[in-house]
Amino acid sequence: MTRFSLVLLVVAVLLSGCSPPETPEERADVIASIVNQARSEHDVPGASVAVVQNGEIVQQLNYGVSDRATERAVTDSTMFQLASATKIVAGTAVMRLVQEDALALADSVHTYLPSLPDAWRGVTIRQAMSHTSGLPSLVDPQTGDLRGGGTMDAAWQAVRQKPLRDTSTTTWRYNQTGFEIVRRIIERVSGQSWEAFAQEHIFAPADMEYTFFVGQPVPDSSRLATPYREDYAAFDFAEAYEYYIPTAAGLFSTTGDLARFAQALSGGRLLAAESREQMWTSVPFEETTIDAVEGYGIGWTVDAQDGHRRVWHSGGGKAAFMHYPDDDLTVILLTNRAGFDVFTPTKEIAELYLK
Numbered sequence: 617m618t619r620f621s622l623v624l625l626v627v628a629v630l631l632s633g634c635s636p637p638e639t640p641e642e643r644a645d646v647i648a649s650i651v652n653q654a655r656s657e658h659d660v661p662g663a664s665v666a667v668v669q670n671g672e673i674v675q676q677l678n679y680g681v682s683d684r685a686t687e688r689a690v691t692d693s694t695m696f697q698l699a700s701a702t703k704i705v706a707g708t709a710v711m712r713l714v715q716e717d718a719l720a721l722a723d724s725v726h727t728y729l730p731s732l733p734d735a736w737r738g739v740t741i742r743q744a745m746s747h748t749s750g751l752p753s754l755v756d757p758q759t760g761d762l763r764g765g766g767t768m769d770a771a772w773q774a775v776r777q778k779p780l781r782d783t784s785t786t787t788w789r790y791n792q793t794g795f796e797i798v799r800r801i802i803e804r805v806s807g808q809s810w811e812a813f814a815q816e817h818i819f820a821p822a823d824m825e826y827t828f829f830v831g832q833p834v835p836d837s838s839r840l841a842t843p844y845r846e847d848y849a850a851f852d853f854a855e856a857y858e859y860y861i862p863t864a865a866g867l868f869s870t871t872g873d874l875a876r877f878a879q880a881l882s883g884g885r886l887l888a889a890e891s892r893e894q895m896w897t898s899v900p901f902e903e904t905t906i907d908a909v910e911g912y913g914i915g916w917t918v919d920a921q922d923g924h925r926r927v928w929h930s931g932g933g934k935a936a937f938m939h940y941p942d943d944d945l946t947v948i949l950l951t952n953r954a955g956f957d958v959f960t961p962t963k964e965i966a967e968l969y970l971k
Contacts, residue, residue, distance in 0.1 A: 636968065637968060640674060640675065643675065643968050643969075644675060644677060646968060647665055647667075647675065647677055647965050647968070648677065648679070650961050650964045650965055651663050651665060651677075651679055651949070651961055651965075652679060653961075654956070654957075654958075654960070654961040655679060655680060655951075658953060658956035658957070659848055659953065660680065660951050660952070660953040660956065661680050661681050661682070661683075661684055661842075661844060661951075661952055661953060662678075662679060662680035662681045662682045662689075662690040662694070662841060662951065662952050663678070663679045663680060663690065663949065663950065663951040663952075664676075664677070664678045664679075664690050664691075664692070664694055664696065664870070664871040664948075664949075664950045664951075665677045665678075665679075665871060665947075665948065665949055665965065666871035666872065666874065666875040666946075666947075666948040667945070667946070667947055667948075667965065667969065668875050668878045668879060668882075668945070668946040668948075669944065669945050669946075669969060670944050671879055671882060671883060671944065673875045673879075676692050676871060676872065676875070678690040678691055678692065678694070682694045682839075682840070682841040682842065682952060683841065683842040683850075684842070684844075684850070685842075685850075688838070690841070691839070692870065692871060692872045693826055693836075693839050693870050693872055694839055694840075694841050694870060694950075695826050695827075695828075695834075695835070695836075695839050695840050695841060695868045695869065695870050696841045696843075696868065696869065696870070696934070696935060696950035696951065696952060697841075697843055697866075697867075697868050697931075697932065697934070697935070697952075698865075698867045698868065698869055698931045698932075698935045698950075699865050699931030699932030699934065699935060699954075700864060700865055700929060700930065700931040700932065701867070701929045701930060701931035701935045701936065701937050702862070702863065702864060702865050702866060702867040702931065703795065703863070703864055703915040703916070703929050704915050704916055704929045704937060705814060705818055705863075705867060705877075705915075706745070706795060706798065706799075706863040706864065706915045707745060707895050707913070707914040707915020707916055708818060708881065708886055708887060708895070708915070709802060709810075709813060709814060709817060709818060709863075710741065710745060710798060710802070710895075710914055710915070711887050711891045711892070711894065711895045711914060712817050712818075712886065712887065712891075713802065713805055713806070714891065714894070715887060715888060715891045718805050718806070719741060719801065719805055720741070721740065721741050721742035721745075721894070721914070722740055722741075722742060723740060723741050724737055724738065724739065724740060725739050725740070725741060725744055725797050725798075725801065726739075728800075728801040728804050728805065729797065729800055729801060729804065732776065732797070733776055733777075735779055735780055736751065736780065738783070739751060739780075739794075739797075741798065741801065742899060742914065743785055743794070743899070744793075744794030744795070744797050744798055745794060745795070745798055745914045745915055746788075746794075746898075746899040746912050746913065746914065747788050747789055747790050747791050747794065747912055748785045748786075748787070748788055748789075748899050748901050748912075749780075749785070749791065749793075749794050750780040750781050750782035750783055750784070750785060750787070750789075751775075751780060751781070751791055751793040751794055751797075752775050752778035752779065752780065752781055752793065753775070753781075753791055753792070753793055754768075754771045754772070754775050754792055754793050754796060754861070755771075755792070763775055768796075768861075772796070775793060785901075786900075786901055786902040786903060787901060787902070787903045787904070787905070788901040788903065788904040788905065788906075788909055788912060789904075789905045790905065790906060792861050792864045792865075795861050795863040795864035796861045796863070796864070798863055799861065799862060799863040802863070810862055810863055811829050811832060811862065814829075817886075818877070818886060819873075821880060821885050821886060822873075822876050822877045822879070822880035822881075822885065822886065823876050823880075824869065824873040824874075824876055824877060825873065826839060826868075826869065826870045826872070826873055827867065827868065827869040827870070827873045828867075828868055829862050829866050829867055829868070830860060830862075830866040830868070831866075834868075839870075840868070841952040842952060843934070843952050843953075843954060844952055844953050844954065845954055845955070846954060846955040846956075865931065865932075869950075870950070871948050871950055874937060874948045874950075875946070875948060878937075878939060878946035878948070881939075882939075882941075882944060882946075892941070894913075894914070895913050895914040895915070895916060896913045896914075896916055896918055896927045896941060897913050897918070898910075898911030898912055898913055898918040899911075899912060899913070913927065915929070916928065916929060917929055921940070921963060921966065921967075921970070922967070922970060924940050924942065924943055924970050925940060925941055925942050926938060926939070926940050926966075927939050927940075927941060930958055930959055930962075932954050932955070933954055933955040933956050933957070933958055934950070934951045934952065934953055934954050934955070934956065934958055935949070935950045935951065935958060936948070936949045936950075936958045936959060936962040938962050938963070938966055940966065940970065943969070943970060943971075945966065945969050945970065947962055947965050947966045947969075948962075949961060949962040949965065
């Protein structure tokens with residue numbers, strides 16, 4: 617079926633008053649229309665979709681190429697860069713430690729990192745993970761570059777010389793500094809590197825075979841998607857991002873692995889139900905610097921879609937993971953085109969399954 621035919625199918629369903637697509641085949645056709653329209657409008661080389669419903673992977677669909685030069689097709693095991701969607705893994709890891717009584721969300725970050733400035737003593741782990749800490753940014757807001765000359769070590773030294781931006785904790789302000797602090801706390805508490813902790817406590821229990829961080833060995837380079845910028849030029853992520861905070865970005869994964877993550881999370885293999893609810897409960901704030909953010913928990917955006925509770929995160933304008941706890945539904949869309957509106961097609965796919 618051509619893309620034009622798929623668009624006609626969707627229009628016909630909407631205008632005829634017929635029942636919405638119900639069978640896996642009908643829904644796959646509509647998903648193809650949604651994704652391919654986004655690919656056409658934004659010049660997205662390749663995309664992969666997974667839908668998990670009631671603990672089962674009900675759709676796993678792939679479109680286009682993972683690399684334009686070789687024309688490698690996208691498959692279920694194509695590895696895409698997740699960017700800020702990495703934060704949902706960090707949130708899950710923190711809640712594992714909370715569940716084990718290794719730390720508490722209300723603890724001061726100073727408890728675990730006493731070398732932090734005294735002025736930061738009032739910042740809690742919950743605030744650091746929810747962008748309500750008022751911490752200064754590792755990135756210079758004037759230049760957009762790392763503070764201190766361009767290395768993470770220098771930026772870490774420089775940011776600790778800065779005062780809190782806001783001590784009221786009533787403003788939601790996207791800020792990576794809290795995630796770097798939490799990475800250091802995880803390593804202090806667990807005695808493992810962040811990467812080793814994530815592998816042992818998240819990836820292995822969820823059977824995530826092709827998930828890794830920048831700087832780690834690539835499980836299979838033939839499965840790695842080439843990322844493309846807004847100007848449609850290919851780029852090397854590791855070179856383009858000489859610095860990154862591994863709890864906040866830098867993770868690569870597949871729709872297959874993320875579908876298994878969703879199954880493990882909903883099935884209680886990673887967190888108990890009470891821990892999940894804590895993670896998905898928004899902190900209170902009165903103002904936000906990003907209007908689209910209505911709520912934020914522990915590494916997860918919290919809001920609703922047409923009355924259905926939704927927890928999610930996107931990354932780099934190219935990856936999205938949306939979970940609907942009360943519907944036991946997860947929709948994952950990964951692409952290799954940075955900086956486009958990945959949120960809208962992901963939401964539209966979810967609409968096919970929400971009652």
